[in-house]
Amino acid sequence: MAAAAHEPEVIRDKAVMRAWSRCRRAEGKAVALVPTMGFLHDGHLSLVSAAVAAAAGPVAVVVSIYVNPSQFAPTEDLATYPSDFAGDLRKLAATGAVAAVFCPPDLYVRGRAGHPAAGASGGAVSCLEDAGGHAHETWIRVEQLEKGLCGSSRPVFFRGVATVVSKLFNIVEPDIAVFGKKDYQQWRVICRMVRDLDFAIEIVGTEIVREADGLAMSSRNVHxxxxxxxxxxxxxxxxxxxxxxxxxxxxxxxxxxxxxxxxxxxxxxxxxxxxxxxxxxxxx
Amino acid sequence: MAAAAHEPEVIRDKAVMRAWSRCRRAEGKAVALVPTMGFLHDGHLSLVSAAVAAAAGPVAVVVSIYVNPSQFAPTEDLATYPSDFAGDLRKLAATGAVAAVFCPPDLYVRGRAGHPAAGASGGAVSCLEDAGGHAHETWIRVEQLEKGLCGSSRPVFFRGVATVVSKLFNIVEPDIAVFGKKDYQQWRVICRMVRDLDFAIEIVGTEIVREADGLAMSSRNVHxxxxxxxxxxxxxxxxxxxxxxxxxxxxxxxxxxxxxxxxxxxxxxxxxxxxxxxxxxxxx
The missing domain is CATH 1.10.10 (Arc Repressor Mutant, subunit A)
Known part of the structure; x- marks a missing residue:
């Protein structure tokens, strides 16, 4: 049975992803990226709607699903971060608005196991380096906006987010990227990075989506x-x-x-x- | 009088540069970037030749000329760095191989004068922050390769280079970029950054070009x-x-x-x- 027309294409390879994206551009479509860590809820789906709304004309929406180890400290919840890939695909297909799902197995060059992890700037180390061995060594920091607020208790978080988002931008090459303002400091960090590094990407921010009783939707609420x-x-x-x-x-x-x-x-x-x-x- | 066919187009605006580059791509050409700080010598011209040689088919070569303040410490020679734009244009035209020269007046968002400059990671400050006020705050660091060798005596150099090259990559969107191996640590830093951040760019390195008596060619030799x-x-x-x-x-x-x-x-x-x-x- 042929897949329904709105069934998203599942792409795992970086080069395939970039080629797919360039084809859509050649067809005259804008490419809109919605970066997520999966276990999708209505907040994520509102990002998809915002991506469609932001495009002036035809748009190909790409949702990336990748739990980024470099934004977790070793003391945080990387190991227990919830996932449900089949459920995510069902939800995205049901929107009828998602052209591709990018779910790479890994996005980092890894070093040899047992190789001592070098501390990040400031001495902090994420789950990426903590996994034993490091080879990836390029980090993007938004030095003022990453300070304070969530940055105080999560010293590697914004470095990891800015770096992985930059990688996703270079792989997917989107015209538009959508982020939720629930993670407000993150949204500001991304906007500043895009301005400072001259990414040719329009950043769209969406408002918080809440449960009926007022709780902000979050994948971690399942815990x-x-x-x-x-x-x-x-x-x-x-x-x-x-x-x-x-x-x-x-x-x-x-x-x-x-x-x-x-x-x-x-x-x-x-x-x-x-x-x-x-x-x-x-x-x- | 119409310009000769090989006269490079001079582009000063970021958006014009990006649009120009996308037009060349749409015409089926590869775009090759040769980043320079101007005051060109035969070493630079060898980068242009390497750009042409690296392309498998038709190529549009862009030479950027920009003296990047963020890779100079305040104690270094930003103010006296040599320049000769008319001479540079003549030399590039004479190659017959350069399609455009990108010479932006400035590449950074500037802050208010008198606003105290925040120290970069590690406390170092470049001529960008030293110019009074800072607004740009996003920095790319290649944390292992930037250490030692030239990094020991030039603490802001590789941070500034990685950041400005990343900006140029996002503005020009080249398929190929060419760097001289005279600045060997810089070449390694760029290659590592491209790998780690997934830039879709082939980095070409060229050998040192020397004067007849053995001196490595460098714009600073004029001093x-x-x-x-x-x-x-x-x-x-x-x-x-x-x-x-x-x-x-x-x-x-x-x-x-x-x-x-x-x-x-x-x-x-x-x-x-x-x-x-x-x-x-x-x-x-």
């Missing part, structure tokens, strides 16, 4: 127990409360932050940081 | 007085002597290095380093 999931609502609830307060004229930034921290802690949360983007300066 | 130029021959002479000794079976690596250092010092030279690439391990 939450019922009780933890309930407690996690303290995040959206406290942020919404702060938003309402600001809209009602409350301009006590520090007080609002303190209230968020208190709500999170009462729910049993360990708080990495609470920060208002750009409002920090006008509210305090 | 040498007659006396200094004579002394500079100690570099090629001592290297050639060591090469002859190795070919004759001398395997005393340290002794050979010491002899080179001695020759250089006798000529009044200050020695940054003397090293044998790869032979270091087998000879000592």
């Amino acid at each position: 939450l127990s019922c009780e933890e999931r309930e407690k996690a609502l303290s995040i959206s609830r406290s942020l919404m409360n702060a938003r309402t307060a600001v809209l009602n004229g409350n301009n006590h930034g520090q007080q609002l932050k303190d209230e968020i921290v208190q709500t999170l802690k009462e729910a049993g949360g360990q708080v990495d940081y609470v920060e208002f983007q750009s409002l920090t300066f006008s509210l305090d | 040498l007085s007659c006396e200094e130029r004579e002394k500079a021959l100690s570099i090629s002479r001592s290297l050639m002597n060591a090469r002859t000794a190795v070919l004759n079976g001398n395997n005393h690596g340290q002794q050979l290095k010491d002899e080179i250092v001695q020759t250089l010092k006798e000529a009044g030279g200050q020695v940054d380093y003397v090293e044998f690439q790869s032979l270091t391990f087998s000879l000592d």
Whole structure:
């Protein structure tokens, strides 16, 4: 039986991916890339819709699925990151809008096992180097925007994201790439990298997609127990409360932050940081 | 009077450059990039020949001329780097092989004057940040190969080279790029970056071009007085002597290095380093 017309083509090889992309361009289509780590939810599917909407004319949408080891620290959850490739393919096919799925087995040149891993700039090491041996040694850093916020507790994260996204850009050669603003610092890092390195790519940012009860959709939510999931609502609830307060004229930034921290802690949360983007300066 | 057919097109704008390059590709030509900092000599012209030779079919050769501030430390010679744009254009036209010259006025987003420059990774600062204000903040580092050799005395050099070459790659989108092996560590850094970041570009390396008396051609040679130029021959002479000794079976690596250092010092030279690439391990 022939595959349905909207069944995405599955591509595993870098060179095949690039050739496929160049063919689409030669046909007069824009190529739009949606980079993901798989285990797709409606947030990801909104990225696909945004890719279609962003193109002025015919577009070929490529969704990449790759769990990037270099953005995980060895203490983080690379080993338990959820995956469901068959389910992902079904969801993407159902959109009718995805032309290809790029799912490379690996994207890095690996070194010899047992070869000592060199520390990244700043001494941090990711799961890539930690896997024993390193050969990949080129890293892209967005030196100001990677600092602070999530960068404080995740020292290799933005280096790994900027580097793998740059690799995906060079392999897929898209005209458009779509990222969710849920990962807001990441979105800013990508935009800055594209500007600074002159990538010929339009970066589209999409708004957070939430569950009916307010929880931001995330692949990692699958790890939450019922009780933890309930407690996690303290995040959206406290942020919404702060938003309402600001809209009602409350301009006590520090007080609002303190209230968020208190709500999170009462729910049993360990708080990495609470920060208002750009409002920090006008509210305090 | 119409320009001769071999007169290169002069392009100053990034977007025009990229569009030009895509037109050549659409015509079925390969695009070959020869990045330079201008003040061209026969070494540069050999890069142009290598670009033509490397292409399997029709090729459009682009020579970029841009003195990149981010690879100079504030203590180095950015301000006095020689230039002769009219002369460069004449030489390139005379080859009959150059389709376009890309000479952007600037390649970096600049910050506000007086804004304090943030130190690069490792605390080093280049002429880009030193110019007062910084906005560009994305840097590519090839973390192993940039260490040692020239990297020891020029802490921002390879970071600046990798970053600007990556920008040129994203603007010109070449199929081929040509670099001289005179700057051997730079050549290795570029090759590694292209491999690690999946640039779809074939990197071609060319051998050193020397003056009749053995001096390696370099734009900076114009700064040498007659006396200094004579002394500079100690570099090629001592290297050639060591090469002859190795070919004759001398395997005393340290002794050979010491002899080179001695020759250089006798000529009044200050020695940054003397090293044998790869032979270091087998000879000592």
